[in-house]
Amino acid sequence: MITLSAQLRDRLAQPLKIGQFEVKSRVLQAPLSGVTDLVFRRLVRRFAPDSMMYTEMVNATGLHYVKELPKIMEVDDNERPISIQLFDCRPDFLAEAAQMAVEEGADTIDINMGCPVNKITKNGGGSSLLRQPEVAEAIVRAVVESVKVPVTVKTRIGWNDNEINILDFARRMEAAGAQMITVHGRTRAQGYNGPAKWEWIARVKEILSIPVIANGDIFSVEAAVNCLEFTGADGVMCSRGTMGYPFLVGEIDHFLKTGEKKPAPSPIARLQCAREHLWMLYEYKGDRGVRQARKHMTWYSKGFPNAAELRGKLSVIENVHQGMEYIDAAIAELMALGEANLTTDAEPMEPVLV
Ligand SMILES: Cc1cc2nc3c(=O)[nH]c(=O)nc-3n(C[C@H](O)[C@H](O)[C@H](O)COP(=O)(O)O)c2cc1C
Structure with missing residues (x-):
């Protein structure tokens, strides 16, 4: 603490x-x-x-x-x-x-x-x-x-x-x-x-x-x-x-x-944020925004079951709807698992090499 x-x-x-x-x-x-x-x-x-x-x-x-x-x-x-x-x-x-x-x-x-x-x-x-x-x-x-x-x-x-x-x-x-x-x-x-x-x-x-x-x-x-x-x-x-x-x-x-620590957002909350981020980038920059969103989407996809698989899919999305579909499916899967069974702590953020 x-x-x-x-x-x-x-x-x-x-x-x-x-x-x-x-x-x-x-x-x-x-x-x-x-x-x-x-x-x-x-x-x-x-x-x-x-x-x-x-x-x-x-x-x-x-x-x-x-x-x-x-x-x-x-x-x-x-x-x-x-x-x-x-x-x-x-x-x-x-x-x-x-x-x-x-x-x-x-x-x-x-x-x-x-x-x-x-x-x-x-x-x-x-x-x-x-x-x-x-x-x-x-x-x-x-x-x-x-x-x-x-x-x-x-x-x-x-x-x-x-x-x-x-x-x-x-x-x-x-x-x-x-x-x-x-x-x-x-x-x-x-x-x-x-x-x-x-x-x-x-x-x-x-x-x-x-x-x-x-x-x-x-x-x-x-x-x-x-x-x-x-x-x-x-x-x-x-x-x-x-x-x-x-x-x-x-x-x-x-x-x-x-002096209070906010609870970390749940994996579902993080994916909802990713979804919104993707949509906003699409609205602001069109398809170029979607290409830029790929890396963001992979950064969000951490710290929950099957995150690696989702990362792989989101890293190559061709259009905004495909991205939304993948994220929605991941959210549904997490909901079916139940929040209580999920880790709510984000994985330690590792330095991303650029
Ligand atoms: C992808 C990426 C882009 C960056 N772009 C800038 C930039 O435009 N201007 C800047 O001053 N620093 C830039 N930086 C450096 C960061 O602002 C920061 O100084 C550096 O990442 C160290 O902080 P960290 O160890 O918390 O990441 C960039 C770093 C990364 C990883």
């Missing part, structure tokens, strides 16, 4: 202040490329109405040349609080993109300085900015100058074990005008492997005045509480733990506010 210490509760009772902007939750939904579109965020928001959400990362160079809002940058009219995340290495393009993001409704602009993917780093974006701190500073300064909303940075602890420079880097980001920093406790070389090194996040928290958000390995309420206790961070950001489990941010937020 996990308990919320009075100390932690008091420490986190105030809203999270990102510059002038206040957020009534200390739990954030991470930006996840290919995952956190408007549909996914609607589901997360249902369980975590106060939490900050992030769009998928948007390429500022693309925006500069196309000048048209990509679908990944769309936010709902009343979607609050919301941050639009941008990536690039050109301060001028990022400043321009930030203005478009504010017009679209962004409450804050987040700059991606942590993406490890070659395609991004070889063009000077994402985590390669850890190796070019002067460029990163210039980016933050340019974006801060171009918009009135707070500008934040999400990064890693360094390029590899021999180049862990997060302390110097974080100081520079703060001095350049960043109003919050999220630290993913892994190096670029680690990708998503090995445990996140929360000790570095604790050290960043010690030296900065702006809020520090801890990221990496937050797969449960317990992990969130341990991380907050260990790092002293101002909040936690959930990432892979939300894939196929849009309940996580709300569960942690609820616990931090009340």
